[in-house]
Amino acid sequence: MTTDKIHSTDPLDYQDLPQAIGVMTKSFGDGWVIPRHEHTRDQLLYAPKGIMRLQTGSRAWIVPPDSAVYIPAGTPHAISMHGDVEMRTLYIDTRAAGINSRTMRVIAISGLLRELILALSEEPLVYEAGSRADLIAQMIKLEIEVSRELPLNIPLPHDARLQRLCAALLANPADRRTLDAWSEIAGASPRTLARLFERDLGMSFIQWRQLIRFHNALEALSRKEPISQVARQNGYHSASAFAAAFGKVMGLPPSTVAAKP
Template sequence: MAKTFTDGSTIALHRHDRDQLLYAISGVMRLQTKLEASVVPPDRAVYIPAGTLHSVSIHGTVDMRTLYIAKGQFRDIAIGVRIMAVSNLLRELILALSEEPITYESDSRGDRIAKLIELELERAKELSLSIPLARDPRLQRICAAILANPADDRTLGDWSELAGASPRTIARLFQRDLGMNFNKWRQRIRFHNALDDLSRGKSIAKVAQLNGYRSSSAFSAAFVREMGIAPSRVSEHD
């Protein structure tokens, strides 16, 4: 299915009986479940297992393609929400399938395209573009403040005072609840925030400054390592 969404649109909490693959030709999608938030930049896709309660927010103009897949078709993939790289071949196959009837006959062009998509999905690289959400109230206070201002450079020791716990306790909570250390989690927040800003046309230099980086080159290098895409490519899609 093909649909276009304008900047600021939202798709309220819902779930599907089938697995779902969301792909955006342009713009940025944010997906949120009970346990995590994920960002989906251009030329990336998100795989959502059947029954997963989720919402989607739109940043920039999003030209979306949605594939619905029989539950259990990809047991190795459908173990949780996954952000996936989209190869040039997979991209063209998704676009080609969106031109076929929603219900297609066995051995038809649509059926053959779908089978090729299956092969490409099985080999697609998974990307670390999800942010786990805090459960502990002390950690939630820190995370909420960083989400509100990703450029805040306070140390873990500074944040521990806000939370009313020792730095060692907060560090342990990050690993236990979020599966990563404080610096890694804050960096991922900054890059999610940066994707939003880039999709709205802000310059790389300005985005780097807003997210706590002193130079565009340092920001760009770190962005590519973490997100698997150059910041310039996000701007190009708008």
């Protein structure tokens, strides 16, 4: 293993590093898919450019710029790229780093954490204790611990009837059909479907459909599609109604996402 600044792009080279945190830089084109896999170290995936969508067995996660997803070791996941993605992957030995919050989650990337990740990616692949790289890694650990969690995950159903309904909505988030209209496709009564959403997904049909729409909207906004067009594509009659609902659930106005370079 080298100690110069030319970092490996093979994830296997990062699983047994002598230090707590190593960072891999890798570029992916639009539409690239990394098949389902897992790692022996925890990961923090961050892309200053492009959007990543992850899927585990029970949830889907969207990771826009200025956010990152924390993935505990041993978690099977697949990743698809939307737009050209410049990925920075932090491989974390949690015993050495002392990370306390090890749940899978999307976190907001502060300006400080962004610069720390980019700075560590320019340091040698292997670094000594007490070195500049080691101090940067220690600050990254502290910033991860205090980062704000973002509501950017979608629970996926186990029930086959709900899977049919949810697959159709994932393919067309603008679909305005009610549970009454979905009952024939799903093969269950509206009352049964409503109960399945609460039991299987922990939320109502309306709440789940709204999450799907906002995830779809994030991808469209990142491609610089007009907010009025994104609103229509996701079932809203007006941009103002969409913006108000989006801001309430996602914690930021759609204009913020649309303005990202």
